[in-house]
Amino acid sequence: MTHAHRGQRHGIATRLPTTPAKLWGTLVGLGIVWAAAYWVNSWVWDLFFDNVLRMDPSSRLTGALHFFCYDVIKIGLLLSGIVFLVTILRSYMSIERTRALLGGRREGVGNVAAASLGVVTPFCSCSAVPAFIGFVAAGVPLGVTLSFLIASPLVNEVAIGLLLSLFGVKITALYVGSGLFIAITAGWLLGRMRLERWVEPFVFETRLDGQVIDATSGLTFEQRVRMGIEEVGSILRRIGPYLLVGIGIGAAIHGWAPEDLFTRYAGPGAVIGVPLAVLVGIPLYSNAAGILPLVESLHDKGMPMGTLLAFMMAVVALSLPEMILLRQVLKIQLLAIYVAVVGLSIIAVGYLFNAVLA
Template sequence: MIRTAARPGRPLQLAGWAVLWAAALALNRPLWDRLFWEVWALDPGTRLWSALHFFLFDTSKILLLLVGIVYAVALVRSYFSVERTQALLGGRREGVGNALAAALGVVTPFCSCSAVPAFIGFVAAGVPLGVTLSFLIASPMVNEVALVLLFGLFGWKVAALYMGAGLTLAVAAGWLLGRLGLERWVEPFVYAIPLGERSEGSGGPTFDERMAFAAEEVRTIVGKVWPYLVAGIALGAAIHGWVPEGFFLRVAGPENPFAVFAAVLLGIPLYSSAAGVLPLVEALHAKGLAMGTLLAFMMAVVALSLPEMLILRRVLKLQLIAVYVVVVAAGIVGVGYLFNAVLG
């Protein structure tokens, strides 16, 4: 089959859409501010109007960020595959392999539903257990959605600290778990699965096909995420408008030395994507909760959710899951206290 090159106008069309996206993002806040406080002449001191403004502004902003960044990263991901990731990680030494696996987890994010096939494929390709776990930690925690939304909500400093801490945690936890020799707690059938033959492509997809893949990724991911996103923003708007800040400051405020522990313990049983939990983080931060405490909560939700642990139970024995949760949770607690110290 002969593949045709991308049509000449495609890159220009993509650049035009990118400019429109950036303009919509820049004009989002001025638009809602003008509508609420000038055109409709609503009182910003009224809790209802303040909460509704928060909800509409945040929903439109986060959806814009989500669509743009998922499309851009999907284009990058079209040059990767599970097989290529396996080939890059296979045969790597611990340490180097952990760092490479964590970095690959950022650009090739797998959701919890992909955790089992990714785990099986990596182990079958000869990727060490600790290296595989570094990938599984980094992939949901330090993904494009989390980083871009953190940048949009809190600025580059928080996003950079989160990325650095998340990658460090993925590397360190994976290395430690690998050194503990826990392979005996992997279900035996995983090692017995043949890797299978890789199909050789005929030059890879064209740019048009990559653009179509990126558009489909946007439809799929946004279609799955938007209910959680809207629910999270609605909860955040309610907290922003009505819930007294003293309640949160008593439970997880800076005066409570165990606030980070409480946040991590609360986050583990929950399930949400970064898009769903970040609006809540933003609202709680506005109430006075420390950023480190909130980011520890977010890390626990996206990296140690109970549903993902139940999925991983298909390939890991309970002993390994327990050790995995304890090691990663301890690292998240440490990151939370570090963030509180650095961000003050």
């Protein structure tokens, strides 16, 4: 590749300010723009659909389009920001050193720490994928990272607050305890299987000027920033189309919940109620705040609480859009094992809740 062609391909990176003060000023400015874009994202789309297009805010079409536009920007911003920061941070720390700190005998502690971090980061399942990519790329053990991926959408302060207000302390405690148990034990179990060979190789590669490099100890800060920009571009090119497809699927089914199917086949006394709830929940895409009103409605119709909580866990932790995104960084074997372990854990918890709360 010629120098001119390489400069064209990485134009943004090659136009970076060359003095430290200007470079830091540029980064701070971009950070402010990123934060402002993230903050006004929902407001802008509210204004666009309500006041510009004059669309009915209560219609399903408006809800689906708003959902798609908002989530594309939100997840795109998260993906770019997290990958950029993690790439720079991991350039200062070798994968071997990171694994030495977080792996081996401390892996169980790492699973607990990762699940706890997930509690205070209220991501939906797709929003947690960028952090997952960054953690794996930085050398954090796969099982520890999977604990975060499970816990972040499953258990957070939003879910806890809404569950408390709707169902009280007992149900909330059962949900939080079981959610953390699933995240910690499933992550630990998956980590013990040593499945790193089924992570796509590009996740572990460090690149500069389009070339894979083995060591980063001698790089300047400007080169590390260039690495971050290149990594963001590479990740967006790889998973961007699948991101759009995944969010499009979520938008298409947003607001469409099969209440009649639930009440018919997953009501009180239905043996297949829990696995059916999990299977129905996987294609849906929502966070805890979005799915809890439906859970409350189904509970009022007499649905068993264990079945409903299993449904909620499947929606927020095993959504189909998340699986589409994860498939770009995990090989099909690992993705299948992940879905099986988490799905069976959720089903077991659902049956346990139905027994305890009967």
